[in-house]
Amino acid sequence: MRIGIPKEIKNNENRVAMTPAGAVNLIQQGHEVFLETKAGEGSGFSDADYKQVGVNIVGSASEAWGQQMVLKVKEPLSEEYGYFYEGLILFTYLHLAADEELTKALADKKVTAIAYETVQTENGSLPLLTPMSEVAGRMAAQKGAQFLERPPGGTGILLGGVPGVKRGKVTIIGGGVVGTNAAKIAVGLGAEVTIIDLSPERLRQLDDIFGWQINTLVSNPLNISEAVEESDLVIGAVLIPGAKAPKLVTEAMVQTMKKGSVLVDVAVDQGGIVETVDHVTTHDDPVYIKHGVVHYAVGNMPGAVPQTSTVALTNVTIPYALQIAGKGWQKACLDSPALCKGLNVVNGCVTYKQVAEAHQMDYTDVQKVLDSKT
Ligand code: NAD
Structure with missing residues (x-):
């Protein structure tokens, strides 16, 4: 199969969908890889690094997008919709429940859209989201600590305190991958950490991992409002796979927070x-202040x-990319129920229930599409 890798165009997005090591795996299986020039530079990989392992370097985004399968990192932006064509296989993060315009563009152009974030194994884990959630979780605590400093508008609290001075309080809502990794760093910084999750089973596991270093609370509006009010830093880390995130921290709760406290809503995607x-922020302009609280989104x-992220991402996407390239997406999805869960839009139909519900579009059972294609 011919596989294209365009340069990412989102603000300060320096990842690339494939390392040279990942490309070697595909090339060894007889596939051809076409990388847009300089796509790897932000991740520390030059065109020469790719050329050396047999990757074809192409001069334009349209040449990279013109291949049978396109591997990307972030969801296509509206400037990229023009590259869509019927039958294109697009394998990337999509987050379609939060993006009606993109969902419709993929359906209109009959792109086969497989979302990294909804590939799901039998035990419910999300193998292609996990490494990025590990990164984002660890960063969430770092960013929170940074924006609690006075110059960017924070209260001026050092999370770990010092002898004779109180430590800062961190509440993490959602104790999955992001939440656990945020907790590791927050605990490491010496903060007083509370993790809130809906699943008592998950809270038991977290209690086993962290012991007395954290408090755990079951997720309900009262526990959330009390924890938010007394926190210096709140980290949003909830996920309902494929669906829009629930608004668990209300505006009234935000109004109870101390001026200069920080909210890092990782679930903003x-x-x-x-x-x-109310909007996604960028690395160039990462925070805004509302009700005196610093919002990072x-x-x-x-x-x-x-x-770090490009290598971590390629480590997990390559095995699936190899299956799709080697067998075609239909057979690969029939053989792998985990990959099949990644199918969000096929042949003009939305095949992921929560995405269809989010945009009041018709939902088509993925099995129906697969049966009709075999
Ligand atoms: P995960 O599935 O590992 O964890 C989600 C947790 O939320 C689970 O433990 C679940 O029990 C819990 N949960 C569900 N409903 C809840 C509720 N009502 N109250 C409290 N907890 C609840 O997911 P994850 O990998 O940790 O991802 C979390 C979020 O971070 C996702 O939205 C993901 O897309 C996002 N993310 C964002 C970035 C970014 O750059 N902004 C990067 C990576 C991941």
């Missing part, structure tokens, strides 16, 4: 869990640490 997070946090 799924719409965010904080009511006052960058939708592509791992893009700021591309040398």
Whole structure:
């Protein structure tokens, strides 16, 4: 198969969908890889690094997009919709429940859109989201600590305190991958950490991992409002796979926070869990202040640490890309129920229930599409 890798165009997005090491895997299986020139530079990989392993370097985005399958990192932006064509296989992060315009563009052009973030194994884990959630979670605590400093508008609290001075309080809502990694860094910084999750089973696991270093609370509006009010830093880390994030932190709760407290809503890529997070921010302009509270809502946090993120992402996407390239998407999805869960739009139909519901579009069972194609 001919595989295209365009340069990412989102603000400060320096990741690339494939390392030279990943390309070797595809080329060894007889596939051809076409990389847009300089696409790897932000991640520390030059065109020469790719050429050396047999990748074809192309001069324009349209040449990279013109291949049978396109691998990307972030969802296509509206400037890229013009590259869509019927039958194109697009394998990337899509977050369609939060993006009606993109969902419709993919359906209109009959692109086969497979979303990294909804590929899901039998035990419910999300293998292609996990490494980026690990990165974003660790960054969330770092960013929170940074924006609590006085110059960018924070209260001026050092999360770990010092002897004789109180430590800062961190509440993490959602104790999955992002939440656990945020907790590791926040605990490491010496903060007083509370994790809130809906699943008592998950809270038991977190209690086993962190012991007395954290408090755990079951997610309900009262626990959330009390924890938010007394926190210096709140991290939003909830996920309902494929669906829009629930607004768990209301505007009234935000109004109870101390001036200069910080909200880092990592779940903003799924719409965010904080009511006052009304737009996605960028690495260039990452925060805004509302009700005196610093809001950080960058939708592509791992893009700021591309040398780590690109390698971590390719490590997990390559096995699936190899299956799609080797067998075609239909057979690959029939053979792998995990990959099949990644199918969001096929042949003009929305095949992921929560995405169809989010935009009041018709939902088509993926099995029906697969049966009709075999
Ligand atoms: P995950 O599935 O590992 O964890 C989600 C957790 O949320 C689960 O433990 C679940 O029990 C919990 N949860 C569900 N409903 C809840 C509720 N009502 N109250 C409290 N907890 C609830 O997901 P993850 O990988 O940790 O991802 C979390 C979010 O971070 C997702 O929206 C993901 O897309 C996003 N993310 C954003 C970035 C970014 O750059 N902004 C990067 C990576 C991931």
